[in-house]
Amino acid sequence: MMRGFALCGLSAVLLVAAASATALDRRAIDYGAERAAIEEFQELDQRLQDVGWKLARSNADFCQETAPSIGLQLQDMASYGSPDIARKALGLIQDFAVQTAAQGSPSALSGAFWRNREIVEADGANMSEWPASERLDWRRLVRAHDALDTGLTSNGEVTFRFSDASKETVKPVTVCRTRFELSGEGERAVADGKRVVIGSRFYGFTYSEELFAAAVAHELAHNLLRHRDWLDQNGRKRRNVRTTEREADKLMPWLLANAGYDPAAAGRFFREYQPSSGGGFLLRGSHDNWEKRAKVVEAEVPRIHSLMKREGRADWSGHFARMIEPENAR
Known part of the structure; x- marks a missing residue:
């Protein structure tokens, strides 16, 4: 299993839409359907994150390895088969937005991290400016989550700036050190020592x-x-x-x-x-x-x-x- 958020199976339409503009009439794209496909995936991911958060947070006192967490998952348009279509479907200008905020987590309790809200900066870094491949690139998203983890460990908080120029600073709580990820393909549930990965058809x-x-x-x-x-x-x-x-x-x-x-x-x-x-x-x-x-x-x-x-x-x-x-x- 590759490391990162496997969004490549999210929508067959998005994969087809990765064709060049000369081979596809962009006016024919149903952006509402594209957004609905993304939101269907997010519903499953939300369920996984809510359950994963409860388990990891409530058992933290007994885990050998723990980590600070705010229960937030990001999404990066570079992860999609056609980033420009996904960006337009979600109404984003740049590439990063909220994917999920786990129920009961600091990010959810803050009320600032609703689904698909565009994030411009995290601790002063504009993650959209980091290099990424043109499509289906999950590595930048992994880098972003790693950077958040590092910031939470070293600073004890992280500050986000949103596209409307507002800011939100969130402090973490302690959880068992494991990430929960929804794979865009497959029906398996696996653990690799650091992550629990659940297929979207599980x-x-x-x-x-x-x-x-x-x-x-x-x-x-x-x-x-x-x-x-x-x-x-x-x-x-x-x-x-x-x-x-x-x-x-x-x-x-x-x-x-x-x-x-x-x-x-x-x-x-x-x-x-x-x-x-x-x-x-x-x-x-x-x-x-x-x-x-x-x-x-x-x-x-x-x-x-x-x-x-x-x-x-x-x-x-x-x-x-x-x-x-x-x-x-x-």
Whole structure:
């Protein structure tokens, strides 16, 4: 999986529209349809960011690696198949705008970051002036998000200037260090150690919020438990991969409980989903069957309920039983 926000599958119309102006009558473009396609993608992304924020924010006290965050995602017109069409469809002059502000995050609570609002500068930098390829260039967007992370870490805040000349300064809060990204193509959910990447055709988007959150929690668990590092050190034999999958399953209800979801939703997720549903959540031979997975996560729930009742939180950093040696996961 490439690093960055894979927007290239966002709209077939935008890809076709990447043809040169001489081969396409720009007057025939339905900019309303283009904007609707972008907004349809953003709706899915918003759902992912809202759930991801809840999980990452509420479990921050227990994560080994944390980061300051304001819960903001940007979009860059250079990421689209035809930047000029996307720019006109969204009513932008330059290239950067708000993609999402996660519900409950500092950016959302500020009220300043509504979807598609044009951003001219971030901490004095005009990101649209940074070099980028003519189309389908995700690298500048990654650079922009990295720059925001660096600024939040070093300065403890970031100041944005919008196209109407107004400014907004936002201070971060601490979250588990993971980015959540929606891919424009595919139906898989994967974790790469730093990101949770969900395909826009992922079947979990059809489920209730808490069942969708269970799927996201599974992928987040891989990152929080540093499974990629452990597999790099110990090899990707089938039994090793299966062990990390079982451990990620077990952590799901803990993450859900801290985020305010019913931890039993983890078990319901496995009972709801079947291989006939399609999707790429199951890799043949690397996971247990669905019934066994449901029973494994359900066995964690009584302990979680006890901790929540006694302590008000499910401290998995102190009470979760690892299946691999923690020192080998670092």
